[in-house]
Amino acid sequence: MPAASASHPPRATRTPLARHLRRAVGRDGCPLCRPVDRARSRLLLSALLALLLVVALAVVVALASLATLRTEAREAAQHRHRVTATATSTAAEDPGPASLAAHAQAVWTDPQGVTRSGSIEAPAGTAVGEQVPLWIDDQGAPAESPRSTAETALFATGYGLGTLVLGSAAIASGCAVRRRILDRRAERAWEPDWELVEPLWSGRGRRGRPEAGER
Known part of the structure; x- marks a missing residue:
């Protein structure tokens, strides 16, 4: 009868992060792991x-900014009023090769019933007598619309x-600087070890020795 095969429990797998964690604290059990390798894991x-x-x-900054901007928008909205202005001149595009805005002279009435006039932003080509939506402040001057x-x-x-x-x-910049320092440290650590191993690896350490059996 064939011998029953012995069952072995599956070996626990470790994620790369877990390996780096064990190496960083010196509990990886690897005799070939150098101090510079542990430093790289800690990095x-x-x-x-x-x-x-x-x-x-970043999340805290975004949430704090959102709360602040909402408060500012609510406060600004209390001092903005939407009225309808009537163009008294044709809207012409502003001078400039990349200009997309156009302005026209217009008249409007503020919430206090005072009629005001001035230059407002309007769609290009707006004709005299056309009505243009306009945001004004408490003094009746044109203003930016409240932030949505x-x-x-x-x-x-x-x-x-x-x-x-x-x-x-x-x-990333800090890690790059630290990594270069560790790489130089690793290169310096290899030099004395290579001086010991290189003669044996290249055969220079055996030159001049008598072969076995020679007298």
């Missing part, structure tokens, strides 16, 4: 931890992404 783990902190910081919810979210996202990009770039 990798430190970079990952720093990246997680940067991600958390989508614009507020977009600005807040931009602040968060900016924080993430700058933080990641700083981490």
Whole structure:
């Protein structure tokens, strides 16, 4: 009868991150692992931890910016009023090769009932007598429209992404500098070992020795 094959428990697999963690704390059990290898593992783990902190910081910055921008938008909306202006001149595009804006002279009435006039932004080609929507401030002067919810979210996202990009770039630069230092340290550590191994590897260490059986 064929001998029953012995069953062995499956070997536990370790993820690369787990291997680096064990190597960083000196518990990998590898006799060939050099101090510089452990330093490289510690560098990798430190970079990952720093990246997680940067991600958390970016989220905090985005949320804080969103709250601040929403407050500013609400306050600005209290001092903005939408009225209808009547063009008193044809809207002409602003001078400049890349200009997309056009302005026209117009008249409008503010919330206090005062009739005002001035230059406003209007679609190019707006004719005299056409009506143009206009945002004004408490003094009745043309003003920017209140920031919308989508614009507020977009600005807040931009602040968060900016924080993430700058933080990641700083981490990458620091890791690159540290990695070059470790590489130079590894090269210096190889030199004395190579001086001991090279004569035996090349055969120079056996030259001049009598062969077995020679007298």
